[in-house]
Amino acid sequence: MDKGQLAEFIKLLDSEVDIREEKQFTELNVPGPNLYALGKKLKENQEISFDFLFCLTGVDYGQDLGVVYHIRSTKHQQTVVLKVRTSDRKNPQFDSVADIWRTAEFHEREVFDLLGIRFINHPDLRRFFLPPSYGFPLRKDFVDDLNIVTK
Amino acid sequence: MEETMKEITGEDQKYVINMGPQHPSTHGVLRLVVSLKGEIVRNVEPHIGYVHRGMEKMCESITYPQIIHLTDRMDYLSAHINNEAVCLNVEKALEIDIPDRVRVIRTIMSELTRIQSHQLWWASFGMDLGGLTCFFYGLRDREKIMDIFEETCGGRLIVSYNCPGGLMYDIHPNFQKRTKDFIKYFRKILPEYDQLLTGNVIFKERTRGIGRLSLEDAISYGVTGPSGRASGFSCDVRKHDPYSAYDRVNFREVLFNDGDTYHRYLARIEEMKESMNIIDQLIDNIPEGPFAVKMKPVIKLPEGEYYQRVETARGELGVFIISDGNKNPYRVKFRSPSFVNLSVLNLISKDFKIADLVAIAGSLDFVIPDIDR
Amino acid sequence: MPFDIYDFTSFTKWIDTGLQNSMSPFWTIVVEMLIIGVLILTFYALIGLFLVYAERKVCAFMQNRLGPNRVGPFGIFQTIADLVKLLLVELIPIKNADKFLFNLAPFIVIIASFMAIAAIPFAKGLHAIDLNIGLFYVIAVSAMGVIGVLLAGWSSNNKYSLIGAMRSGAQIVSYELSVGLSLITVVILAGSMQLSEIVLAQADGWFIFKGHIPAFIAFIVFLVASTAETNRGPFDLAEAESELTAGYHTEYSGIKFAFFFLAEYMNMFIVASIAATVFLGGWMPFHVGHWDGFNHIMDFIPPFIWYILKTFFVIFLMMWFKWTFPRLRIDQLLTLEWKYLLPINLVNILIMSFIVLMGWHY
Numbered sequence: 001m002d003k004g005q006l007a008e009f010i011k012l013l014d015s016e017v018d019i020r021e022e023k024q025f026t027e028l029n030v031p032g033p034n035l036y037a038l039g040k041k042l043k044e045n046q047e048i049s050f051d052f053l054f055c056l057t058g059v060d061y062g063q064d065l066g067v068v069y070h071i072r073s074t075k076h077q078q079t080v081v082l083k084v085r086t087s088d089r090k091n092p093q094f095d096s097v098a099d100i101w102r103t104a105e106f107h108e109r110e111v112f113d114l115l116g117i118r119f120i121n122h123p124d125l126r127r128f129f130l131p132p133s134y135g136f137p138l139r140k141d142f143v144d145d146l147n148i149v150t151k
Numbered sequence: 152m153e154e155t156m157k158e159i160t161g162e163d164q165k166y167v168i169n170m171g172p173q174h175p176s177t178h179g180v181l182r183l184v185v186s187l188k189g190e191i192v193r194n195v196e197p198h199i200g201y202v203h204r205g206m207e208k209m210c211e212s213i214t215y216p217q218i219i220h221l222t223d224r225m226d227y228l229s230a231h232i233n234n235e236a237v238c239l240n241v242e243k244a245l246e247i248d249i250p251d252r253v254r255v256i257r258t259i260m261s262e263l264t265r266i267q268s269h270q271l272w273w274a275s276f277g278m279d280l281g282g283l284t285c286f287f288y289g290l291r292d293r294e295k296i297m298d299i300f301e302e303t304c305g306g307r308l309i310v311s312y313n314c315p316g317g318l319m320y321d322i323h324p325n326f327q328k329r330t331k332d333f334i335k336y337f338r339k340i341l342p343e344y345d346q347l348l349t350g351n352v353i354f355k356e357r358t359r360g361i362g363r364l365s366l367e368d369a370i371s372y373g374v375t376g377p378s379g380r381a382s383g384f385s386c387d388v389r390k391h392d393p394y395s396a397y398d399r400v401n402f403r404e405v406l407f408n409d410g411d412t413y414h415r416y417l418a419r420i421e422e423m424k425e426s427m428n429i430i431d432q433l434i435d436n437i438p439e440g441p442f443a444v445k446m447k448p449v450i451k452l453p454e455g456e457y458y459q460r461v462e463t464a465r466g467e468l469g470v471f472i473i474s475d476g477n478k479n480p481y482r483v484k485f486r487s488p489s490f491v492n493l494s495v496l497n498l499i500s501k502d503f504k505i506a507d508l509v510a511i512a513g514s515l516d517f518v519i520p521d522i523d524r
Numbered sequence: 525m526p527f528d529i530y531d532f533t534s535f536t537k538w539i540d541t542g543l544q545n546s547m548s549p550f551w552t553i554v555v556e557m558l559i560i561g562v563l564i565l566t567f568y569a570l571i572g573l574f575l576v577y578a579e580r581k582v583c584a585f586m587q588n589r590l591g592p593n594r595v596g597p598f599g600i601f602q603t604i605a606d607l608v609k610l611l612l613v614e615l616i617p618i619k620n621a622d623k624f625l626f627n628l629a630p631f632i633v634i635i636a637s638f639m640a641i642a643a644i645p646f647a648k649g650l651h652a653i654d655l656n657i658g659l660f661y662v663i664a665v666s667a668m669g670v671i672g673v674l675l676a677g678w679s680s681n682n683k684y685s686l687i688g689a690m691r692s693g694a695q696i697v698s699y700e701l702s703v704g705l706s707l708i709t710v711v712i713l714a715g716s717m718q719l720s721e722i723v724l725a726q727a728d729g730w731f732i733f734k735g736h737i738p739a740f741i742a743f744i745v746f747l748v749a750s751t752a753e754t755n756r757g758p759f760d761l762a763e764a765e766s767e768l769t770a771g772y773h774t775e776y777s778g779i780k781f782a783f784f785f786l787a788e789y790m791n792m793f794i795v796a797s798i799a800a801t802v803f804l805g806g807w808m809p810f811h812v813g814h815w816d817g818f819n820h821i822m823d824f825i826p827p828f829i830w831y832i833l834k835t836f837f838v839i840f841l842m843m844w845f846k847w848t849f850p851r852l853r854i855d856q857l858l859t860l861e862w863k864y865l866l867p868i869n870l871v872n873i874l875i876m877s878f879i880v881l882m883g884w885h886y
Contacts, residue, residue: 022456024456024458025458051370052370057482059473059482060482074384074386077391101371102368102372102373102494103373103494106491106493110490130203137205138482166683280851281850282850283847284848287588287589351850353849353851353852357853504855506761506853507853
């Protein structure tokens with residue numbers, strides 16, 4: 001499928017998706033609660049079969065916190081980017097996609113460790129790199145006078 | 152009575168041992184908490200973070216050319232390829248046209264880096280399995296590549312040779328001749344490696360059928376690089392998404408069907424041969440031209456998100472830059488191959504013995520600073 | 525003083541009569557035992573020192589490097605430096621360990637290898653004890669080493685030592701079978717278990733040539749099984765550095781560790797000397813059929829030198845294996861013994877008996 005057909009196909013799968021064509025990839029912005037369902041359909045639908053999640057990034061947008069999923073289809077050689085956002089900074093939560101793409105298990109742990117975003121239904125959500133009582137360093141409002149030197 | 156026994160010892164009478172952060176076989180500071188039943192491994196839990204330097208956070212307060220020096224230290228065995236990833240990303244965002252000479256030289260250096268990384272992997276893999284002589288043979292040959300790097304780039308392991316726009320300096324006049332001599336020498340020596348390990352009965356018994364990774368698991372866990380290709384996952388970025396000069400060379404993507412330790416080993420040996428073929432095709436015709444494009448003194452990427460994938464010796468490295476128009480990036484994410492390859496260790500070492508765990512970890516070939524960043 | 529380098533019997537007889545003339549038979553025996561004890565101890569220590577140095581040099585040359593070359597010319601005093609360091613190292617006392625067994629274990633290992641040296645013929649007449657069940661005695665006595673290994677692992681009060689000791693114990697006990705059976709093959713050919721008889725029977729040709737096929741198979745099996753029994757070479761899983769820890773001697777430091785270390789090299793020496801005695805002719809020179817001129821030149825070299833050369837050749841073979849091959853896993857080790865070497869041995873014994881009965885040997 002080319003990009004236009006792909007966009008239409010995905011719109012059929014989930015009507016609340018906001019599809020944008022960026023310079024490199026097609027971006028799908030979904031509201032948080034729809035993430036798991038759309039992810040499952042993206043993987044299991046044989047006409048698109050996005051089965052290779054190659055990058056899971058947590059981002060602090062300043063006001064919102066979000067997660068960016070880069071997914072690729074090994075059969076059809078296409079890539080899309082899935083994005084979710086939440087403005088809840090105190091207790092950000094998304095559904096875990098670890099049972100759709102098993103690689104998300106480690107990546108989501110890393111996002112939890114560095115940004116504090118919790119993933120519901122994750123098999124083993126613990127801190128990974130940092131000690132248990134450390135804050136969430138990748139947040140823009142994180143201050144650690146002892147260990148971090150800012151200009 | 153039996154119920155009380157079970158309460159005291161736990162349901163399975165597990166025996167938990169610690170392959171601690173300092174261990175000759177974990178290739179760096181990695182702590183593996185292994186639950187055993189007798190000699191059989193039941194569960195492997197990696198504890199990482201001993202070398203966490205907060206690279207992604209650091210990148211938010213430095214400029215784009217400075218990121219390159221950080222990426223060197225991420226997966227230090229593929230230092231040149233890591234640098235290339237960031238440079239390509241920045242050049243793609245600024246839409247600069249890179250001269251041919253730069254492309255070809257970057258490709259040659261990447262392939263030399265790949266050979267050098269696989270040589271070190273072979274040396275330490277042999278040593279882990281007990282054939283201590285392999286260590287010395289592998290490193291002896293690797294020194295020749297290190298000398299080539301030192302002459303041209305100034306550094307043996309940490310090269311920092313790329314910069315956005317091209318290379319830091321032109322190649323040394325001896326570079327072509329030394330590389331050609333090295334390829335000729337290594338082609339003769341590589342069968343020696345085969346004699347020492349590949350055909351050995353003991354080695355085959357230790358690695359055949361051990362730690363099998365199926366194709367669906369490889370895709371689902373995202374295992375790329377030689378470990379993924381040995382399971383049949385066609386994921387070579389050099390073929391699917393060519394960058395630098397890879398679209399003009401002829402080489403074979405090394406794929407096997409049987410994802411066990413032995414085939415992961417064979418995949419890397421074959422990759423070394425393919426790398427030598429690539430270098431052979433390029434080394435004689437390095438195009439003339441400038442070795443860098445003049446860039447502005449302060450590099451600012453236009454607003455947006457940019458992703459670049461490269462093929463390091465371990466797998467697919469992804470550099471994801473989110474820019475808001477300033478001279479420092481807004482967010483940089485390194486998708487490191489070793490981090491993802493580590494996640495599959497628990498799955499494939501279940502129900503094998505401790506000695507096999509060492510062989511499997513060696514064949515997955517991770518470098519700990521790449522996991523921790 | 526009748527000192528004949530080709531036949532030590534006259535020399536030993538002279539010492540014996542001399543002592544008997546000067547003191548009562550009881551004291552003669554005591555003095556003789558003391559002399560032999562001191563000689564063997566010195567021999568033990570010297571060979572141990574030399575073997576450690578030889579291993580490091582051989583290993584280094586195979587790995588394309590030089591090995592010790594700083595301490596003394598060509599590094600020959602390296603082992604002495606190591607020994608001095610081991611003596612000065614602090615002996616770390618282990619909490620909750622069984623002190624008596626902990627201290628006893630290294631001694632048992634040394635005693636077992638010490639006793640085995642006593643029966644080996646170094647040259648004609650240079651023999652500590654010439655038992656008529658010499659071969660059987662040597663095998664039986666070197667089996668005692670297992671007790672030391674198991675005691676060391678148990679009394680260290682350490683999970684990893686225990687795993688290592690159990691693995692080691694299982695390995696040694698299994699491979700003793702193969703060692704014994706392959707030696708029995710030669711006993712059938714020689715017709716006697718007395719070591720001096722076995723050597724004399726090889727006067728016209730070494731057993732490895734006389735017994736052609738079955739003797740050769742027995743030699744290979746013996747080499748493999750004895751490398752496994754001494755925990756060396758590709759069978760050293762129990763003390764592998766790249767596995768968990770150093771196995772059963774993890775908790776030992778200083779002089780006690782030196783005992784284990786030394787005992788391993790001496791076991792290698794004993795096993796090599798048994799191979800040399802039984803298969804390669806002991807102190808017999810290399811004779812080829814009826815080439816009298818050649819035989820005379822070979823006869824000129826003293827038997828003691830022949831013995832040393834053959835033993836060191838076998839030791840070199842064992843070192844060669846160790847530094848070339850990767851390690852076997854414990855279950856592959858035991859599979860090798862029980863499923864492959866044991867049946868080969870049994871069939872080999874049958875073939876050898878058949879050949880001896882039919883007279884088809886040289």
